[in-house]
Amino acid sequence: MMFPWHKKASDKLDKMIEQNHMPHALLITGVEKIGKFDFTQSLIKKLLCPKASCDRCELCNALNNDDPMSELDHSVLIRRSHYPNLIYCRTELNDSGSMSKDIRVDQIRAFCESLGKTAESLQIGVVFYADQMNNNAANSLLKTLEEPRQNTLIILLAHNADRLPMTILSRCQAIHINPSYDKETAEWVADQIDIDTRSDYDPMQLLDSAHGVPHRAIDDLKVDFYFQYQSWQNLLLEIALSPTKIKDTEIFSDNELDVLKCLQHLISEGIKIKILNHDGANLELNKVIEKSSFNHLFKLLDDTNQAISLSQTTVNMKLLLDNVLVVWSHITNLKKYPAITNFQEH
Numbered sequence: 001m002m003f004p005w006h007k008k009a010s011d012k013l014d015k016m017i018e019q020n021h022m023p024h025a026l027l028i029t030g031v032e033k034i035g036k037f038d039f040t041q042s043l044i045k046k047l048l049c050p051k052a053s054c055d056r057c058e059l060c061n062a063l064n065n066d067d068p069m070s071e072l073d074h075s076v077l078i079r080r081s082h083y084p085n086l087i088y089c090r091t092e093l094n095d096s097g098s099m100s101k102d103i104r105v106d107q108i109r110a111f112c113e114s115l116g117k118t119a120e121s122l123q124i125g126v127v128f129y130a131d132q133m134n135n136n137a138a139n140s141l142l143k144t145l146e147e148p149r150q151n152t153l154i155i156l157l158a159h160n161a162d163r164l165p166m167t168i169l170s171r172c173q174a175i176h177i178n179p180s181y182d183k184e185t186a187e188w189v190a191d192q193i194d195i196d197t198r199s200d201y202d203p204m205q206l207l208d209s210a211h212g213v214p215h216r217a218i219d220d221l222k223v224d225f226y227f228q229y230q231s232w233q234n235l236l237l238e239i240a241l242s243p244t245k246i247k248d249t250e251i252f253s254d255n256e257l258d259v260l261k262c263l264q265h266l267i268s269e270g271i272k273i274k275i276l277n278h279d280g281a282n283l284e285l286n287k288v289i290e291k292s293s294f295n296h297l298f299k300l301l302d303d304t305n306q307a308i309s310l311s312q313t314t315v316n317m318k319l320l321l322d323n324v325l326v327v328w329s330h331i332t333n334l335k336k337y338p339a340i341t342n343f344q345e346h
């Protein structure tokens, strides 16, 4: 089965297969929960199944039984597929019982050695996630990528290609799975949700609040994150329209990062509306955007992005959010864009 939001990436792959242009190494990227592993499995079925992914034959069944994401009760360097010519490499459970952060060099070595020097039929090695390889591991993999073996395909999955060394990137053909906001994807999301238990949401809005990541949208609804998100979004818009509302931000506390992401989404949506020069579905957002200048919106988007990236540091998120919100509360009538002080210290 193909997810509707995978279609574009899938078409690109089909073309490669059709024209016999499959590379030795493929890099599949996309944000968390976009479905990179499902995408990879359907690619492998296309390549190996005699009926190009029938989902019924021995091989397709073997692949469907692979779940290297969940088989974590034992620690192994690499994981073999139920299909003999396929191996997976991923982080593993360490002695303290938690997942290790890195893929280590000994894992990558074992992975490369397991891919035979020669193979009668196509052999496939999958690394997920390649952006978790430490430097030594990446260097070790690079050697294998530099000397492509016949009949061998290496597939790297990564959330963020920027974290991979250029040397690796330059050896891979990249396929990116984009988030999707279209109707077909929203319908898919709605189909996954039991209508008897939930009817109190709008699928397009739900998908929107999950930044176009359908699996995330479903999870968000399960834990009521969606409703929280809606209330943050409403308050953010109220603040931009009447700045005194900035006093009522208790609902933001302990959710600073998610609120910043919500603001980031509002501003980017707003910029899109302004560029297209027609109103969007959100009336309040239209009002805010109409009165704000491009220049200030872009600057605030930059600052919001920077604030989000600072969440990895020891910065005081509450203070940071407050400062960003002060600018946001005046976005419709700013004369001069102020500098946000927290940024200088980092």
Ligand SMILES: [Zn+2]
Binding pocket: 049, 050, 051, 052, 053, 054, 055, 056, 057, 058, 059, 060, 061
């Ligand atoms: Zn099959």
